[in-house]
Amino acid sequence: DTTQRFLKMASEAPKDIPVRPAADAQASEAAAPPKDAKKQAPSPDVLPEFMIERNKLFEELWQQYLEETKNRPHPEITVSLDIGDGNLSSVPAKAFETTPGSFLRDVPKDIAANVVIAKIDDKELWDLNRPLEKDCKVLLVPFSNPEAREVFWHSSAHCLGEACECEYGCLLSHGPPTPQGFFYDMAMPDGYVYPGSSQLCQC
DSSP states (O other), rough: EEEEEEEEHSSSSOOOOOOOBGGGGGGGGOOOOOSOOOGGGGOOBBBBBBHHHHHHHHHHOOOOOHHHHHHHHHOOOOOEOSSSSOEEEEEEEETOOOGGGGGGGGOHHHHHHEEEEETTTEEEEOOOOOOOOEEEEEEEEETHHHHHHHHHHHHHHHHHHHHHHHHHHHHEEEBBBOOOOOBBBEEEEOOOOOOHHHHTTTT
């Protein structure tokens, strides 16, 4: 399911982001689009140029961060791990190397399957694949926790927004998580409303 895929990605080593070709790159290979393009969904094999640039910028920043953390000292640190039952376990780790997601290998599957985010020293939410930096307490926060649901639905809203950009060519406005889920406000091309789009944007 979605949570299992998320946890698997969090515990794996970072990989380059796959990039589909931009629309301009395939223009010479495809026939000219019909004039009434708003009623025809974009090809799933083509990304808009602005999205290619967005992914490229993210990948550059991510690789820069990985290079910086790799070149930092990686001293031994001590982590007090709380899997959600209030009992702390002291586990060894390395600064700028060990991630909260790496602890999931030793956590019971029924607990690990629901973890969305970590919380450091009862203060700061921390991505599962972000390296720890010092001695700290790490709380693994499950989807049943309101903070974890907000994080999950915040990310889900971004996925929804990018899907609608690809499918409808819309302009995004505001897309926050809510207590019940998430949504995204968007402006459709030429004010056109696609049948069923209201159901897509309410989750």
